[in-house]
Amino acid sequence: MARVVVDVMLKPEILDPQGQAVQRALPRLGFDGISDVRQGKRFELEVDGPVDEAALARIHDLAESFLANTVIEDFTIRVEEVAEAVK
Amino acid sequence: MSRTPLDTVEHAAATPDVELPWAELGLKKDEYERVVEILGRRPTGAELAMYSVMWSEHCSYKSSKVHLRQFGEKAPESDAMLVGIGENAGVVDVGQGYAVTFKVESHNHPSYVEPYQGAATGVGGIVRDIIAMGARPVAVVDPLRFGAADHPDTKRVLPGVVAGIGGYGNCLGLPNIGGEVVFDACYQGNPLVNAGAIGVMRHEDIHLAKASGAGNKVILYGARTGGDGIGGASILASETFDDAKPSKRPAVQVGDPFQEKLLIECTLEAFREKLVVGIQDLGAAGLSCATSELASNGSGGMRVTLDDVPLRDSTLSPEEILMSESQERMCAVVEPEKVDRFLEICEKWDVIATVIGEVTDGDRLEIYWHGGKIVDVDPRTVAHEGPVYERPYARPSWQDELQADDANKLPRPATSEELKDQVLKLVGSPNQASKSWITSQYDHFVQGNTVLAQPEDSGMIRIDEETGLGVAIATDGNGRYAKLDPYHGAQLALAEAYRNVATTGAKPLAVSDCLNFGSPEDPAVMWQFAEAVRGLADACQQLGTPVTGGNVSLYNQTGEAAIHPTPVVAVLGVIDDVARRTPVAFQEEGQLLYLLGDTREEFGGSAWSQVVHDHLGGLPPQVDLERERLLAEILISASRDGMIDSAHDLSDGGLIQAVVESALLGGKGARLIVPDGLDAFTFLFSESAGRAVVAVPRSEEVRFNDMCGARGLPVTRIGVVDGDTVDVQGEFALSLSELRETHEGTIPALLK
Numbered sequence: 001m002a003r004v005v006v007d008v009m010l011k012p013e014i015l016d017p018q019g020q021a022v023q024r025a026l027p028r029l030g031f032d033g034i035s036d037v038r039q040g041k042r043f044e045l046e047v048d049g050p051v052d053e054a055a056l057a058r059i060h061d062l063a064e065s066f067l068a069n070t071v072i073e074d075f076t077i078r079v080e081e082v083a084e085a086v087k
Numbered sequence: 088m089s090r091t092p093l094d095t096v097e098h099a100a101a102t103p104d105v106e107l108p109w110a111e112l113g114l115k116k117d118e119y120e121r122v123v124e125i126l127g128r129r130p131t132g133a134e135l136a137m138y139s140v141m142w143s144e145h146c147s148y149k150s151s152k153v154h155l156r157q158f159g160e161k162a163p164e165s166d167a168m169l170v171g172i173g174e175n176a177g178v179v180d181v182g183q184g185y186a187v188t189f190k191v192e193s194h195n196h197p198s199y200v201e202p203y204q205g206a207a208t209g210v211g212g213i214v215r216d217i218i219a220m221g222a223r224p225v226a227v228v229d230p231l232r233f234g235a236a237d238h239p240d241t242k243r244v245l246p247g248v249v250a251g252i253g254g255y256g257n258c259l260g261l262p263n264i265g266g267e268v269v270f271d272a273c274y275q276g277n278p279l280v281n282a283g284a285i286g287v288m289r290h291e292d293i294h295l296a297k298a299s300g301a302g303n304k305v306i307l308y309g310a311r312t313g314g315d316g317i318g319g320a321s322i323l324a325s326e327t328f329d330d331a332k333p334s335k336r337p338a339v340q341v342g343d344p345f346q347e348k349l350l351i352e353c354t355l356e357a358f359r360e361k362l363v364v365g366i367q368d369l370g371a372a373g374l375s376c377a378t379s380e381l382a383s384n385g386s387g388g389m390r391v392t393l394d395d396v397p398l399r400d401s402t403l404s405p406e407e408i409l410m411s412e413s414q415e416r417m418c419a420v421v422e423p424e425k426v427d428r429f430l431e432i433c434e435k436w437d438v439i440a441t442v443i444g445e446v447t448d449g450d451r452l453e454i455y456w457h458g459g460k461i462v463d464v465d466p467r468t469v470a471h472e473g474p475v476y477e478r479p480y481a482r483p484s485w486q487d488e489l490q491a492d493d494a495n496k497l498p499r500p501a502t503s504e505e506l507k508d509q510v511l512k513l514v515g516s517p518n519q520a521s522k523s524w525i526t527s528q529y530d531h532f533v534q535g536n537t538v539l540a541q542p543e544d545s546g547m548i549r550i551d552e553e554t555g556l557g558v559a560i561a562t563d564g565n566g567r568y569a570k571l572d573p574y575h576g577a578q579l580a581l582a583e584a585y586r587n588v589a590t591t592g593a594k595p596l597a598v599s600d601c602l603n604f605g606s607p608e609d610p611a612v613m614w615q616f617a618e619a620v621r622g623l624a625d626a627c628q629q630l631g632t633p634v635t636g637g638n639v640s641l642y643n644q645t646g647e648a649a650i651h652p653t654p655v656v657a658v659l660g661v662i663d664d665v666a667r668r669t670p671v672a673f674q675e676e677g678q679l680l681y682l683l684g685d686t687r688e689e690f691g692g693s694a695w696s697q698v699v700h701d702h703l704g705g706l707p708p709q710v711d712l713e714r715e716r717l718l719a720e721i722l723i724s725a726s727r728d729g730m731i732d733s734a735h736d737l738s739d740g741g742l743i744q745a746v747v748e749s750a751l752l753g754g755k756g757a758r759l760i761v762p763d764g765l766d767a768f769t770f771l772f773s774e775s776a777g778r779a780v781v782a783v784p785r786s787e788e789v790r791f792n793d794m795c796g797a798r799g800l801p802v803t804r805i806g807v808v809d810g811d812t813v814d815v816q817g818e819f820a821l822s823l824s825e826l827r828e829t830h831e832g833t834i835p836a837l838l839k
Contacts, residue, residue: 010341013314013400015413017343024437071201072339 002051003080004059008068009040043067044080051079094132095459103129112139118474125468133454133461136406137375137469144641146372147473150607151639154617157624158634165633167596170293176216176286177635178293179597181661185550186290187558188220191230191283191601191657193640197316198280201339202247207255208342208414209282214259215368215417218351221293221358222286225536226548227256229266229282229529230562230601230655234275236517236837241270244278245525246838252282253528258344259351262537263529264546266562270517273566276645281601283657285560287550292358299385301448303364304426305378308433308440309350309416312374313399315340316412346415346438353436354417362429365420375409375469377418378444382452382466385420389466391444393456405456420446476607483611490571492704494690499768506767507819509699511829513772514747516698519740520833521751538665542748544587544736549665557665561587561658564603565739566651567692568707573615574622576692577654578710581626582776583738584658589719590736590779592669592726593660598627600637600656605649607641615652616641623654629712632658667726673753673782673808674732680757680806682742683718683795684778688769694740695772714777714800721800722779730787730794737778742805743771743813745780750813751827758814759806767818770805782808 010016016038023037043063047055059077068075092098099105109119112135122130122138130138144150162171169186170178176190194209210227217224229252234241256263266283316339357363365385367377374396382389393405403411421429426442433440447453452469454462500506513519522541531540538557539547545561563583569576581598588595600623605612627634637657643650662668690696691705725731733753735745750756761767783791795802806816814820 014339015310015313015315015341015343015399017341017345020343021345069201072204072341 002047004045004047004051005078005080006043006045006059006063006067006075007040008043008073008075009038011072011074014072093457093459093461095461096131096463099131100128105129107132107135109135109139112136113143114139118142121474126464131461133405133409133456134464136409137379137462137464140372140375140410141379141469142473144607146376148639149474150476150478150613150641151616152475153477154620155639157620158627161624161628162633163628163631165597165631168633168635169290171633171635176220177597177599178220179635179659180290181556181558181596183551183554183556184289185556186288186293187285187659188217188222188288189283189285189560189599189657189659190216190636191281191562191599191655192638193601193603194280194282195277195603195640195643197340198248199244199276199278202244203251204339204341206248206251206280207344208340209280210252210255211342211344211347211414212370213282213284214261214347215350215370217284217286218354219366219368219417220286222288223355224261224284224286224351225534225550226262226264226546227282227284228264228546228560228562228657230564231266231281232269232271232274232279232653234270234278235272236270238275240275242838248278248280249525249528255342255344257530257533259348260533262531262533262540264531264537264540264548265560266541268522268525271566271651273650277643277650279603279643279650279653281603281655283560283562283599285548285558285659299446300364300422301388301446303420303422303446304442305389305391305444305446306419306421306426306429306440307396307416307443308353308419308438310343310346310413311397311399311439312403312408312411312413312416314403314407314411315414317407317410340412340414342414349436349438350415350417353433353438356432357419357429360428362421362425363419364422367418369416369418371412373409373411373413379452379466379469381418381420383470385446386448387450387466388447389444389452390447391454393454395441395443397439397441405461478607478613479610480613480617481610482614489704490706494693494696494702494705495688497690497696497700497702503818507821509695510743510771510821513694513698513740514744514826515829515833516694517833517837519694519744521831522834523831524834524838538668539591539670542752543671544590545593545660547591547593547662547665547668555664555666557662559588559591559593559660559662562655563587564653564655565692566653567697567703569615569619569652569654570703571692571705571707573618573652575707575710576652577619577622578626578712579707579776580654580656581623581630581658582710582712582715583736584656585630585632585715585719586736586779588658588660589722590669590734592667592723593662594723595630595632595658595660595719597659598632598634598656600634600654602637602639603643603650603653603655604641605644609649612649619652619654623656626712630716669726669731669734671735671749671752672733673749673755673757675784676755676808678732678782678784678808679788679804680759680808681781681783682778682803682805683721683781683800684714685775685801686765686769686773686778687775689773689775693772693774694744708774708776711777717798717800718777718779721795721798724794725781725791730791731781731783733782735780737780739774741772741774742780747813747826747830749780750823751830754823755808756810756812756814756823757806758809758816760816762803762805767815771815
């Protein structure tokens with residue numbers, strides 16, 4: 001068993017209304033010094049079996065076609081628990 | 088590497104031989120040469136950005152202009168027109184001191200690339216056109232066209248578009264009261280996402296986009312400017328800067344409806360306090376468009392400091408700032424002594440507002456960046472005096488063959504059983520099936536003034552609670568008819584929308600249109616466009632309903648295959664008291680059903696020919712505009728005087744489609760008798776125009792017949808509201824439950 005994390009973020013040039021709303025709220029709540037906030041999504045996938053290249057390729061496919069809307073979002077994939085994973 | 092020097096006007100004059108990427112920005116060689124001729128030197132990068140985007144087909148109407156003139160030349164005399172074509176949106180007098188502004192626009196291509204955001208920002212754009220006129224938006228409508236219902240890509244595009252429209256409109260708190268959903272393989276790579284909006288104001292609140300009065304300040308307010316929707320400007324940017332950009336452009340525009348809501352309130356409050364001299368929303372072409380149009384509609388002179396534009400992305404180049412299509416921005420011209428109050432209102436609404444320039448007494452639009460003058464142009468040459476093309480057009484060689492392929496000769500149902508099967512097939516086909524799965528995702532009733540919404544013939548909004556004054560809007564278009572005969576097809580679209588408004592009891596007043604066509608560089612497409620515009624202008628003249636504005640969307644084609652020519656027509660009407668409206672649903676058993684108008688054997692382009700035979704050929708139904716006008720008068724009078732309790736216009740699918748819809752909505756069946764002189768098939772499926780079915784209470788029968796007789800409208804009694812079946816006597820009976828299952832099951836099954 002291993003956990004693969006997929007982080008999905010809006011592309012940098014795409015407007016992020018949620019991030020902006022958070023950023024606008026910060027000074028009101030007394031948190032200064034934050035010039036920009038971007039909000040994204042994090043998916044934690046529990047993978048059966050080894051996280052080998054084939055598994056990562058599969059996850060790349062599913063992230064590209066389903067988890068992220070690649071017209072406006074980028075994604076990154078990383079393995080969190082490498083206990084049983086092939087290097 | 089150091090940055091290349093700023094491309095100022097002086098720099099441009101001193102370096103005449105620098106090659107600019109005009110072709111990559113979409114300009115033709117002769118267009119670029121014209122820019123050089125106008126300026127007397129090569130343009131700067133920023134100037135080239137402005138000219139290229141403002142002279143694009145989308146902004147300049149360069150292919151369509153010569154034809155669109157007819158809407159002005161043939162405009163009927165109308166007391167109702169307060170502001171005509173050419174402003175952000177037309178304004179119509181609806182009585183009692185109220186004025187209504189409305190417009191339909193396209194957002195086709197962005198919605199194909201990114202369905203949710205494309206459709207959402209389409210709603211945002213049309214709503215800003217309405218507030219730029221000083222009106223409060225009260226409702227939106229969305230005519231949509233997608234590829235084949237069972238095509239996999241339709242499953243990608245449609246749910247995104249529907250969610251985008253619903254999401255943006257619901258967040259703004261605007262009811263969605265009408266529109267259409269049509270499927271046809273011709274829209275596969277080119278879905279049509281048109282969006283319309285209606286706004287209401289008092290007569291004295293009308294505002295026009297212009298900047299006059301030297302010293303007045305130019306204020307940009309709303310969202311910060313980012314890299315949204317920048318087309319070819321990135322090419323210029325890469326010439327100006329060597330450093331890497333955040334990521335490759337162009338970027339999809341993302342809408343923020345909550346920001347737009349603030350923009351609405353903030354703008355209307357500024358209007359209320361009479362702080363605004365001129366105003367313009369930022370849509371396509373962003374600041375390029377707003378500054379050049381405001382300046383050229385005023386005295387001409389304006390100076391803008393681009394450094395003052397609030398940015399979301401500090402790496403943007405001046406060219407990109409000028410071309411950015413970031414949403415939820417507006418530009419206002421305000422007298423100097425009122426600037427403080429204007430900024431105060433913006434601050435109250437949490438809207439960023441910045442003075443970016445001022446009106447000058449010259450006639451040049453000058454834009455500065457880092458102290459250098461990067462734009463120095465006559466704004467009229469950017470905004471209004473762009474290229475105009477007399478594109479060649481020719482009736483396509485296949486048109487005769489298409490028209491000769493007569494749908495009236497297709498095999499018809501031979502037995503009652505076949506007739507019944509074809510009725511079921513029709514009412515369950517994607518185009519004729521209930522669209523409630525889609526339209527129920529929109530909020531119809533927010534604000535509490537919605538009187539009618541889908542699936543009624545027109546959407547209706549109450550605008551005065553005391554008097555019950557209301558307005559109705561219907562949008563229609565039939566690409567199949569227009570393909571067979573663009574001239575009459577466009578007229579049929581107008582006739583249907585006009586009829587739909589009248590069917591609900593409102594008097595049609597004015598028209599907005601969204602003309603969706605293929606590439607104007609194809610003479611066959613250009614012919615379709617020319618014919619459709621001529622047909623629409625002629626018909627508007629005859630019906631007395633002027634075109635107040637609209638938009639043209641060309642290049643809706645993939646490779647050689649253009650979409651069907653699809654003029655979408657919106658008709659706005661007024662009703663003195665919305666309590667008098669006529670709904671589609673059957674109200675009471677025992678009421679008599681009358682067919683108004685003449686039924687002929689007309690199956691060209693019909694839903695029946697598509698559903699049963701997958702056929703498109705022949706001629707569309709005949710157009711008789713005088714008949715449409717008479718029918719409308721009868722429907723309005725009958726509604727006002729309480730002679731009819733329900734009414735439904737007949738269009739695609741013919742009589743049986745209309746009766747099934749009225750029956751299912753009312754939960755009451757109908758017994759129908761085939762009238763003398765008609766066969767059952769023609770009676771049920773013909774799509775002759777100028778017809779409606781009405782339900783008349785027995786107490787009103789004589790009065791109603793007398794009225795039709797006196798005015799010379801053919802009227803035929805065809806049955807009675809009764810039972811829980813639709814029973815065509817001597818042919819077949821279908822239970823409401825079976826019809827409901829067929830009619831309402833199709834769309835959910837396709838999109839599951």
